[in-house]
Amino acid sequence: MMHIPVLVDKVLEILAPKEGGVYVDATLGGGGHSLALLERIGENGKVIGLDKDGATIAIAKKRLPSGMEIYREDFVNMKDVVKNEKVDGIIFDLGLSSFQLEDRNRGFSYTLDGPLDMRIDTNLTTKASDSLNRLSEEEIADIFKKFGEERNARKIAKLLDERKKKKPILTTGELVSIIKRVTPRRRHRKTLARIFQSLRIYVNDELNTLEKGLKEAVEILKVEGRLCVISYHSLEDRIVKNFFRELDGKKLRILTPKPLRPTRDEIERNRRSRSAKLRGAERL
Template sequence: MSETEYHVPVLLGEVLELLVGGGDMAQPSIKDSRKVYVDGTLGGGGHFRAVAGALSGRDGAGECVVIGIDRDREALDNVRRGGLGGTGAKVILEQSRFSEFDSVLRKHGIDRVAGLLVDLGVSSRQIDAPGRGFMYMRDAPLDMRMDQGGGLTAAEFLEHSDEGELALVFEKYGEIRNARRMAGVIKDYMRQKKILTSADLKDCLTREYGANLKIQVFAKLFQALRIAVNGELEELRLFLDKSVRWLAEGGRIAVISYHSLEDRMVKEFFRAAEGACVCDPGLPVCNCNRPVLLKRVNRKAVTASDEEITLNPRSRSARLRVAERTKEACL
């Protein structure tokens, strides 16, 4: 399987432009000549290879390091199989969660980076691979773990969560209306019969909702389960909280999100790090004096062009936000 079939990278040109540089909004001056970039979501390696490639022709490319992290061993093996030579920069691959990128940096003796990138969610390969259980259109065991080396599968998550917990997950991550009823239907069914596969889950829901069960609802349910099983929002929260400390002055953080909850988290984090006042609006003057740690590179999220959406429909919901560490951020 070629890299393109594995996963087509989204907003590739925009990520290169805003993270590594080239145009007007390029990183002005990273103090450290030994530039280090971290791609926390390696996937098919599209962004990773492009970043490494973009550094190649530059002065000091041999001093640059590009680190690719993924929690899915299969993704790392696939990129290794594709070969890692010829970029000029040093490349490192590590199996880890991106929320633990700091441990990877410490392991390699790195204390500042020029760029941090995460492209959230799952790769096309993970969705399409039978046996991973991400696809609701086909019958497969309900696994949905990005890292199959540990943690609860989606089937175990359904088994171990009570009705209230499931309802919360369906409502919050899937925006499912009447999530409580759906959680109740699932728990009732499980008192008679186990839910181990996507066909079991479909059977459970069609018994209750019949022909009224829309495929979109099933898709939302799968999305909610996936986010919960992989702790995706907690991962993003931890990653953002750690990010500023590790960025060199002028270093940039780029996040591509596909879910409104994630995009809101990134937007609010950047705003707060930019020193947005949190004083009571009733106060005559601001007294919170929040430091300006980051400066937003793009105020509005960057979205895919019509052309990209036609070529790669997955890019439709992508939203890229980039921010740069300021001089004031004395950490």
Template sequence: MSYHDPVMLTECIEALNIKPNGVYVDLTFGGGGHSKEILKKLDGGHLYSFDQDQDAKLNAENIDTSSFTFIEGNFRHLRRYLKMHGVKTVDGILGDLGISSHQIDAAERGFSTRFEAELDMRMDQSATKSAKDVLNTYSQAELHRILGMYGEVKNAKTLAAAIVARRTNAEINTVNELKEVLSKYTKRGKENRYYAQVFQAIRIEVNEELKALEEALEQSAEMLDIDGRLVIMSYHSLEDRIVKNFIAKGKMTGEVEKDFYGNVIRPLEPVNRKPIVAGAEEIERNNRARSAKLRIGKKI
């Protein structure tokens, strides 16, 4: 588990309600923690695991069983890849969203505020757009939008203007160069939280994380068999709001739609009305669990 310590592992596996001969999908293979637990419960079933990170692909090579297929790709293409493998429906889909511990700790990936490195932040290292591109080519209005929307940065407009002013003299290419700009606009004692908000906003934009999530959720509802489970764990309010709305309403935003008889029109129904959260013991052991929220939907 040194690559990534899975959060609420037991709760995730229980939520899937695994049938030994069922077909399951792990949207975020990472270090393989969730996938390995799913495979232990299969007897005649099959697991398809997605990840676009090349380091995750290396981890997947250590799993030697005919019950497992690794798909090197973004989970936003869930339906297409599954159909390529002849899969029409599945019994459960699990997604552990966000960034892995390994990605944060790999200094050269540029995800962390703790290490000096080039600003990269690509989960798929073959992708063309990096954090440097966002910071040095986006307009002030675009920067304002992503900082405010994805990072919930309160002085997003001011910071966007500061980034544009700074890059007119020299590009912002490294973690420390960006932190130098940010340091002038954060409150004393709140620096780390402010840095984290800005880095989150840029990372979400680089990887199109929210758009990919919306696409995957819509396809998940289509691919799940009746009574199949959708189990999604998120780590910030933007993701959780999307997941909550989709399971409860069948759509990402807007009012609930109802049929002639007043029944809510949606492909899934919530299994848990409130999100499942980690216990105090797990939070003490793994700080990442502190912000995790687990939601479960069932195909109806």
């Protein structure tokens, strides 16, 4: 399984890592960004890595130097993790790694049949299938609309509701086949992507978590410390953009008037990067 970190050169450009600096990788994943930072900061520097997915932590520990500080923790708790130390830079690379996307047992991908789980933190008690089978038709339609911007939300929610009254929906494959029944073939991929995205955001409360995480990050940055966020869909990017704008000239100085995007070359090498947008800011 290949996992290539996204926009590494641009992350380094924004964070401008210093020898001996202290950095937080808020979304460790396969550790690609951490490794790039470690190379720059020398032996006296430190990268503190966080990921809330236990399986990912196990992979990261194998790939990263044994002395690195690695925590299974949600990035909303980063202030506690760094024990009130101030840091020189923080990277958020949101969403999922290829390890998670390509593991059919996690239920994140509409191209792989498996349990409809979608929990990033497997200690959570509620899986996507639990919510889907428990919530009302209206609540489900709202999730599809709000977190997937899906225009066919009502129609899909209605069919799901009819179907789950006969038998609970437990697998990604079942969900995919129901969505396909009410979606024109030319829109299959986009609709599936939107519905899967919306459920994932709901299950992991991703938008609230992002806002809280960004607030924490600003609190632990040193003056002139740098913050760098890579997002993968417009709802996330909007939160980052608005957060930066609100604090611009107060606690932050925006370094990227427009988000930075991967080159065509990078997208060819790594399809996961195609929707990536990077925004950076400096702590005032």
